[in-house]
Amino acid sequence: MDEQAALSLVGGVVPGTGDDCAVVDDLVATTDMLHETSDFPDGTTRYTAGWRAVGASLSDVAAMGASATVALAVYGAPSFGDSELESFLAGCLDVCAAVGAEYVGGDLDEHSEFTVSTTAIGRSDDPVYRSGAAPGDAVCVTGAFGRSGAALRFFEDGATERGNDLFRFDPRVATGRALAPHASAMMDSSDGLARSLHQLAAASDCGMSVSYDDVPVDPAVRGAADSPADERELAVHFGEDFELVCAIPEASVSAAVEAAPVEVTRIGTVTDEGVRMDGEPLPDRGFTHG
Amino acid sequence: MDEQAALSLVGGVVPGTGDDCAVVDDLVATTDMLHETSDFPDGTTRYTAGWRAVGASLSDVAAMGASATVALAVYGAPSFGDSELESFLAGCLDVCAAVGAEYVGGDLDEHSEFTVSTTAIGRSDDPVYRSGAAPGDAVCVTGAFGRSGAALRFFEDGATERGNDLFRFDPRVATGRALAPHASAMMDSSDGLARSLHQLAAASDCGMSVSYDDVPVDPAVRGAADSPADERELAVHFGEDFELVCAIPEASVSAAVEAAPVEVTRIGTVTDEGVRMDGEPLPDRGFTHG
The missing domain is CATH 3.90.650.10 (PurM-like C-terminal domain)
Structure with a gap:
């Protein structure tokens, strides 16, 4: 099953999927996983990785027309070198500061491949979905x-x-x-x-x-x-x-x-x-x- | 640097860490990453993995004395077999139903190792921290x-x-x-x-x-x-x-x-x-x- 088929399976089982974020009450929430082989080419700094991974989730919040409230990230790596981890956190903090969100940390995972999982949460009383476009717009x-x-x-x-x-x-x-x-x-x-x-x-x-x-x-x-x-x-x-x-x-x-x-x-x-x-x-x- | 040292580095850079969840306004939020070699012994079903991974994040929400609002999960696996993915989602949905939270999906990631990253969000106007115990309690x-x-x-x-x-x-x-x-x-x-x-x-x-x-x-x-x-x-x-x-x-x-x-x-x-x-x-x- 390829990713599109898998996503449509998820859509059949989990209600309310199909937009950039899930919407619950006044909250919008999204999560993503990125990892070295597919998302971070050789030469990507940990600072850029943190910025980009958290940024990808913040972008989903933006796509709903919501304000960005909180972001979290899991840092999975074979080892926790301090300069690498510090750079990563600086990237996470800076991208959040750029959009007025609070970066609140997350989790560390000893993982064979450098893998980052991010979550962003926003607020909107009236989120914009993918489904409202009309001919002539x-x-x-x-x-x-x-x-x-x-x-x-x-x-x-x-x-x-x-x-x-x-x-x-x-x-x-x-x-x-x-x-x-x-x-x-x-x-x-x-x-x-x-x-x-x-x-x-x-x-x-x-x-x-x-x-x-x-x-x-x-x-x-x-x-x-x-x-x-x-x-x-x-x-x-x-x-x-x-x-x-x-x-x-x-x-x-x-x-x-x-x-x-x-x-x-x-x-x-x-x-x-x-x-x-x-x-x-x-x-x-x-x-x-x- | 071991995990404890890395966590204390994170604590020095990211404000407000050190509890089971981060607290922002009336929200509590937490994220975790689990993966096959360290968290899911041979024989763990995908249903159990979904239940347990989402449950671990819901447990962090519980630890703050908050109600559980939303949970998300990223399913990272070498391939997306439909019965495996369906079982995983059923586990996520069932553990959320058990605590009154809404499971809203998440992301799929083609990943060399079975890896699950989960997020839970709760609400509390008066969360309980780790820091308030007093002699005699x-x-x-x-x-x-x-x-x-x-x-x-x-x-x-x-x-x-x-x-x-x-x-x-x-x-x-x-x-x-x-x-x-x-x-x-x-x-x-x-x-x-x-x-x-x-x-x-x-x-x-x-x-x-x-x-x-x-x-x-x-x-x-x-x-x-x-x-x-x-x-x-x-x-x-x-x-x-x-x-x-x-x-x-x-x-x-x-x-x-x-x-x-x-x-x-x-x-x-x-x-x-x-x-x-x-x-x-x-x-x-x-x-x-x-």
Whole structure:
């Protein structure tokens, strides 16, 4: 059974799954596990690992339009070297400070492979789900895409400082909160822009039509990709960028864009069916989390 | 650096650690990672693993005297066999149902070793910490000790059904809530009774004097241990029993015992200093979580 099939099995057994966070009362909660072979390329510092792992969970909180309250992390490693553990904790603390969440520690686990498990908890009285998009809404995104794909290329080339810089993204918590009163549906782009569009479309039972020229591409992608096709691959399919992808009713778009503390870009329109880029079917291909 | 040293490093960097849960506003939160080589002996079913892993986090919520609101789990495994995953989820759901918490899923991770990471979140306006015990308070425990140590022996002997039964403990959430208005300090016994007494004593800057004859020992221990000394080892040092260990001011003991839905037993008295059993120093030796 692959991950998608397994997720749908979970969805059949556990009520209320399918969004970036679970919602219980006024709380939203999410948990993730990352580990060395699939998530932290050679050269990733422990500081970056802590920032990124906790950031991934905070991004899920952002995707619900919630405020981020608490984050926890389990640090699993073959041994607990003090400078490594300190760097990791500093990364966790700093990413939480960046979004106004409290980092409260977690657990240590002696583990054969470096493995990090993170949890974030937020609060919202009116969270945004993936399921509310309606035909005619604008499809909008925050920030720029391709940053993590570019980072991986830098890591592969031994440019680890550049890779680390790009790997430490800003979770869009403040932006998520600013968009929440306007957005009809929202998620983060951890599986890639293409897959996110498919997931929003499926959850909302609609289609999406977007234009590649309107997709904001991170400037780092140009230096990392070896062709325009490769740039597009990194920006549209690679994933792990942790931007927000949302639908906003036409009448609210300018208010939403103005309210958001980072750039929000319209890349297309919600349609009745089918996910298309520049008029062509957009393959549902992206990052599958190991 | 060993686990104790690493934990004290974390305590120096992250504020508010040192209790079974972190406390933020009216929330308590905890996370744990368990994995095959150190936590799930051969023969542990996925149902038991789900129950036990989520139960361990719920036990931390119980130790704060909080109600249990939400639990999440990450299921990391080399592959996602559907009957295994279904059994695991059933264990997670059932242990949550047993304590009135909502199981809301989590994450899947393709991981070389079967690894489970769990999070539980609870609510309390007045959580109980480890630090409030005062000389003269009664030292009390819930349930009985030695169950997990006995289970391990059954697993080793191939009596896996018995081992699995004993491994699925009831997290003491309702009892923790009943004790909370009375207890001056509380924690769970995941590291063993002896170590828990030392940890309560250190956090409260006091001592503990207990009597082994008063320690309730699970009936399964008799069948599993090969001598009275071995019984004592399983009951006092082995750990992983997830009972509550607390201090209760003398005047409140009978009210606390009456309010609790499970047996609460007085095993001794809080003293000025030193942790003693039957008048002898009690070694600070117990389960170190791998």
